[in-house]
Amino acid sequence: MTSSDNPIPPKPFNPAPAFIAVWFAVLWASCLGLDISFTDLLTGMDDMGEYLSRYGTPDFSDLSRYLELLAQTVAIAVCGTFLAITFSILLAPTAARNLTIGPLAYRAAREILNFMRAMPDLLLALVFVAALGLGPLPGVIALGIHTAGFLGKFFAECLERVDPGVIEAMEASGAGRTQTLMYAGWPSILREAAGYSLYIMDRNIRMATVLGLVGAGGIGLALHDTLRLFEYNEAAALIIVIFVTLLAFDYISSWIRKKIS
Amino acid sequence: MAKINMCGVRKTFGNGHTALKEMDTEFQTGTFTVILGPSGAGKSTLLRLVNGLEPLTSGEITVDGIPVRGKNLKKIRGDVGMIFQQFNLIGRLNVMTNVLVGRLWNRPWLTSVLYLFGREDRAIAEKVLMRVGLAEKAWERADRLSGGQQQRVGIARALAQEPRVILADEPVASLDPVTGDNIMQILREICDRDKITMIVNLHQVDLAKRYADRVIGLNAGEIVFDGTPKLLDSSILSHIYRRNSVVKETTPDALLAYA
Numbered sequence: 001m002t003s004s005d006n007p008i009p010p011k012p013f014n015p016a017p018a019f020i021a022v023w024f025a026v027l028w029a030s031c032l033g034l035d036i037s038f039t040d041l042l043t044g045m046d047d048m049g050e051y052l053s054r055y056g057t058p059d060f061s062d063l064s065r066y067l068e069l070l071a072q073t074v075a076i077a078v079c080g081t082f083l084a085i086t087f088s089i090l091l092a093p094t095a096a097r098n099l100t101i102g103p104l105a106y107r108a109a110r111e112i113l114n115f116m117r118a119m120p121d122l123l124l125a126l127v128f129v130a131a132l133g134l135g136p137l138p139g140v141i142a143l144g145i146h147t148a149g150f151l152g153k154f155f156a157e158c159l160e161r162v163d164p165g166v167i168e169a170m171e172a173s174g175a176g177r178t179q180t181l182m183y184a185g186w187p188s189i190l191r192e193a194a195g196y197s198l199y200i201m202d203r204n205i206r207m208a209t210v211l212g213l214v215g216a217g218g219i220g221l222a223l224h225d226t227l228r229l230f231e232y233n234e235a236a237a238l239i240i241v242i243f244v245t246l247l248a249f250d251y252i253s254s255w256i257r258k259k260i261s
Numbered sequence: 262m263a264k265i266n267m268c269g270v271r272k273t274f275g276n277g278h279t280a281l282k283e284m285d286t287e288f289q290t291g292t293f294t295v296i297l298g299p300s301g302a303g304k305s306t307l308l309r310l311v312n313g314l315e316p317l318t319s320g321e322i323t324v325d326g327i328p329v330r331g332k333n334l335k336k337i338r339g340d341v342g343m344i345f346q347q348f349n350l351i352g353r354l355n356v357m358t359n360v361l362v363g364r365l366w367n368r369p370w371l372t373s374v375l376y377l378f379g380r381e382d383r384a385i386a387e388k389v390l391m392r393v394g395l396a397e398k399a400w401e402r403a404d405r406l407s408g409g410q411q412q413r414v415g416i417a418r419a420l421a422q423e424p425r426v427i428l429a430d431e432p433v434a435s436l437d438p439v440t441g442d443n444i445m446q447i448l449r450e451i452c453d454r455d456k457i458t459m460i461v462n463l464h465q466v467d468l469a470k471r472y473a474d475r476v477i478g479l480n481a482g483e484i485v486f487d488g489t490p491k492l493l494d495s496s497i498l499s500h501i502y503r504r505n506s507v508v509k510e511t512t513p514d515a516l517l518a519y520a
Contacts, residue, residue: 163349165345165347165349166349166350166351168314168345168349169343169345169349169350169362169415169418170362170365171314171338172312172314172338172341172343173338173339173342173343173362173363173365173366173418173419173422174335174336174337174338174339174365174366174367174422175362175365175366176335176365176370178370178374179365179368179370179373179374181374182373182374182376183351183354183358183362183365184351187351187353187354188351188352188353190353
């Protein structure tokens, strides 16, 4: 019964080589368009070495000021993350297909989240610095808006994975939408949501150091100033402080995330 | 305490599949009815129509004279408890909170979304939890319990509603025979003591014979048998479970309707 005289059918077309070829063609065209030349890179090696050597003796004499600025950077990230979490908690249920109010509200919530996610935080920070002036507040708002787009989408997708049977049981017992959300929705996704919020927090600390460069407060602003004044030793100290902090937060957050999942 | 009336009830799903065809029947107060029938006969649909989880295509269902539709739904769902094959508890919440879910329909939403319940609600929850014999598990996470214990929490949740009707959709299908029998005993006892109208979908004919006052045989959306369990013999059973009239459905909607 299982044996058959039919020959093996023709081998199906494998698109992988074509994809790889297209990828390299695009890469080559891009390099050509950007005038990237590898000889420049090689001849520039000596100059690069000379430039980097200027950072050789980090100057930590102003460490207490750096740490203060660092604390400000972390505070910006904390406030931005809090803003993002608040936004997402309000928007995510409407952007979850199983808990939304109606198709129109669902669409609207999804589009708002898409828009927030699509706006780069550096760009938002530039806009808000122009509108609100230099300082931490534009940084907080920029981080809050951009990462609310991420968190909101993630929360919504988590909520959509909640067991439909559990939601139906809530509905069958006469519970309303908000009650269903508070009992079957959030508790079921609490771990994932906490883990992802931590990740966003980690990411926001990283981003907050850069936001200073456009005037949105924190340690980035100091780095910007030292580089502009060619104070390489101070800049080196700042870079080391930033690097150690980011590394530490990365370890802490991934350790906590492993603990809760 | 409640009488359910079905008049010309018909249910056709969006894909054109008719799950129930012109059904007229009633369920008397405090009776224990078991619905038997092959998968896809419309048993689940029938239950889900009674508390409005599915809207009717035509006809009318009333619970104590109140039609199941529109503005009445919240009140009716409060009066009608439901028990599920997969228990459908909130796994990450403790047993007590899962039982208190049965009180939500009767609570103002502002306090209830903050997990604040009245003393009265807590007393009811404690009482029903003791009744299903799970008082000592009150503060344990629901997903740590065994299947039989989870189903007892499901029963407690339904009882916490202080319902007049309980619908049970294959309540023992995921349990071993001994545990399943135990669950059926609890349901029978609730029916007898509280005069709660009980409608139970089952696949186990022996359980139907042992616990039901009345058996309805459903096949392809039609009642093909309606009588006391004593009348169930092999010819009637083969009539209830005959397969030739069942339309093969494989679309997701139709499968859902059978679930």
